[in-house]
Amino acid sequence: MKTKKRILFLLVVSVFISILLIDLTYAASISWGARGSEVRLIQTKLKNWGYYKGNIDGIYGKQMYGAVINFQRKNGLTPDGKIGNKTRQALGIHKKSSTTKYSSIIQEAQKKLKQWGYYTGAVDGIYGSRTYSAVTKFQRKNGLKVDGIIGANTKRALGIQQKQGTSTYTATSRGVSKNNDVQLLAMAIHGEARGEPYVGQVAVASVILNRVKNPSFPNSIAGVIFQPRAFTAVDDGQIYLNPNEQSYKAARDALNGWDPTGGAIYYWNPAKATSKWIWTREVTLKIGKHWFAHQ
CATH class of the missing domain: 1.10.101.10 (PGBD-like superfamily/PGBD)
Structure with missing residues (x-):
């Protein structure tokens, strides 16, 4: 009798430990039924890339599950509907840097x-x-x-009264080279093109500046960068990562007139782009992983 009780006790303990280990293993995963800001961010990413057609409501439901599965299959991941580290990385979701530009x-x-x-x-x-x-x-x-x-x-x-000598976090119009423009442009370069060759980073900055000059786009650097759904780095928060010195250098080179694209106003990564519209643009240049178009 004692032996049977001991065996039963060990079985209960082992089941408890197994459940605990499962919980720990999937603690960082997001799956069906989850809610919150990260779910909303994932929905935004999937919607921008054409996988998700539902509402950006922060609720992991049926439509989002199907979108996650399709995304995982397309990107060579295990199609289990769970959003763990690998799926997050493929989505380009990282923790935001604490060094955001506050004003x-x-x-x-x-x-x-x-x-x-x-x-x-x-x-x-x-x-x-x-x-x-x-x-x-x-x-x-x-x-x-x-x-x-x-x-x-x-x-x-x-109705905002600014103290004399206090600077503001804004961008000047028409791409004039000011300190705030360098900062904002460097943030965009780092968020969109870190890992690209240097000339490719300058090219991304040039596209932003070319849009500022183009009547079809906002007429300021801030306006172009923060135009809704214009740049993935703004949607997923990577624009707030701390820019490195190379990003600042690329920003300054672009502001000083270097345009490796010769006037391009679009760029995209063909391995990640899901917008059908962008594929209608005529490719005029390829630098690193990005393709560029003038119209």
């Missing part, structure tokens, strides 16, 4: 815009795509120049 002016503007119903994001002092969208809506509504820049006129309209 008290941006934070105050976000508070005002949120209070008046223009802004729905976090009041964190970081200029992202939601802030850009809110600023441009506010500018349009108040008869201001619609450029996404929180400059003197927009500050006055928002």
Whole structure:
């Protein structure tokens, strides 16, 4: 009798340990039924690449599951619907750097815009795509120049009093080489093209600057970069990674007039691009993993 009880006890313990190990193994995985901001980020990535057609609601349901499975199959991953480290990496999802570009002016503007119903994001002092969208809506509504820049006129309209000598986190129009432009452009280069050859990094910056000059796009660096769904690095947060010195150098070279693309306004990675529209562009140049087009 004692032997049977001992065996039963050991079986119960082993089952408990097995469950615990399973929980630990999949603790970092996201699967059906999960909710939250990371689910929303994954949905955004999958939607941008054409895998997901549902709402960006932060709820892992049937449509998202099918999208994840298709993405995993397409990228040589185990099609189990679980979003672990490998699937996250393939999606380009990484932890955001703690060294984000914070501005008290941006934070105050976000508070005002949120209070008046223009802004729905976090009041964190970081200029992202939601802030850009809110600023441009506010500018349009108040008869201001619609450029996404929180400059003197927009500050006055928002009721923001800036102390003398305090700098703001904005980008000048038409690609003028200012410190803030170098910073923002370097962030975009690092988020979009780190790992590419140096000339390819300058080329990515050149595309941004070429868009600034093109009447079909916003007329500021900030406006081009934060134009909704224009750049993957903005959607997945990689633009807020800390740029390295090479990214700054590439930004300065592009701002000083070096354009390896000769005027291109589009680029994409053919191994990752899922937009049907981008494939209608005529390829005029290939640098590293990116293809470029002039129209």
